[in-house]
Amino acid sequence: MLEIETLSLRYGRHLALENVSVKIAEGETVVILGANGAGKSSLLKAIGGLARPVAGSKISLDGQSLLGTPSHKIPETGIALVPEGRGVFGDLTVEENLLLGANPKRARATEAERNALIFDLFPRLAERKRQMVRTMSGGEQQMVAIGRALMSNPKYLMLDEPSLGLAPIVVTELFAALKRVQKTGVALLLVEQNVSISLSIADRGYLLEAGHIVGSDTAEALKTDAAVQQAFLGGTAA
Template sequence: MLEVRNLSLRYGRHRALEDVSVSVGEGETVVILGANGAGKSSLLKAIAGLARPEKGSEITIDGRSLIGVAPHRIPETGIALVPEGRGMFGDLTVEENLLLGANPRRARAGEAERSALVYDLFPRLAERRRQSVRTMSGGEQQMVAIGRALMSNPQYLMLDEPSLGLAPIVVTELFAALDRVKKTGVALLLVEQNVSISLSISDRGYLMEAGRIVGADTAEALKTDAAVQQAFLGGSAA
């Protein structure tokens, strides 16, 4: 299990997170919902080692503490992050970007199988494996970013706003692929503005506001929760 307990985080004088506790079980899909600036991305960055929590914070995977683990070591623990903005190497090809994802030791034995999975999930990438990533559309780049993360053989895959700036048809395609990833046993932790589609593939969700967790429930319950409907779903159930 991936567990975060009493997580607090500051950027200078700004408190981004305060006493945040969330968990993701093996093979589970969990979504973090909240307005811009609620602290959702900061949570993912703290788990990925990209932001330093305050003393007393706890982040563990299967009981092993991740506090103080260098960001480049985090993939070896079984956690992969698809960041907002994707973080692509634009001058490299699709295939080269994917191969970079397979760099962790835990990923090397099954590299060929995971590459086949990525190309099966995203056939468009198979057609364009020799193409420079910078020449691709935003949706295609997001597919590469997710594929690169999967190449690291993650136990937990974290995604920060995967649908941001993408056309609705591409978003549908991406989330269909993520639903297939879920069925392989990989746990997903999503931060996503498209609340309806993220709840459709999630088991549970947390509500964040001003750096705090202010609610939590099953995805089905959140879909019909009046406050969630009003804040995120236009006042009607998904």
């Protein structure tokens, strides 16, 4: 279980998150819904060790606190982040980016198997494994970013706006791959503007507004919730 309890986060005087509590079980897919500026990315950064929470916050994995763990050691715990903007190394090849993802000790024994899995998920990467990533399309770069994260052998995969700026056909392809990742037992924590497609693969969801959790429910219930429909899906529930 990945547990976030009473998490608060400040950027100077700005309170980005206040008393946020979220739980993700092994193998579960959870989506965080909220408008721009609600604090969704800040939540992922706090879990990933990229932002320091306020004293009294709690982040734990299987009962062990992650607070104070440097960001470069978080992948060793079994948590991987695909950041907004992808964060790929453009002057390296696809193959080199993936090898960097396999750097954690927990990943080395299964490097070959995970590499095969990623090329199965994204055949285009297998075809272009020696291509410089900066010469690839946005969708292909996102595949590299997801593949690199999966190379670390994560139990929990966090994705920050994976569909941002991508064509609808590429978004469909990416989410089809994520459904296959689910079947491997990896839990997903997803921040995504495309609410409809994210709810289609999620088990549960949380509503984040101005740094506060204002609701949570199963994905099926959120799909038909009038407030969610009005705020994110362009209509009202039937």
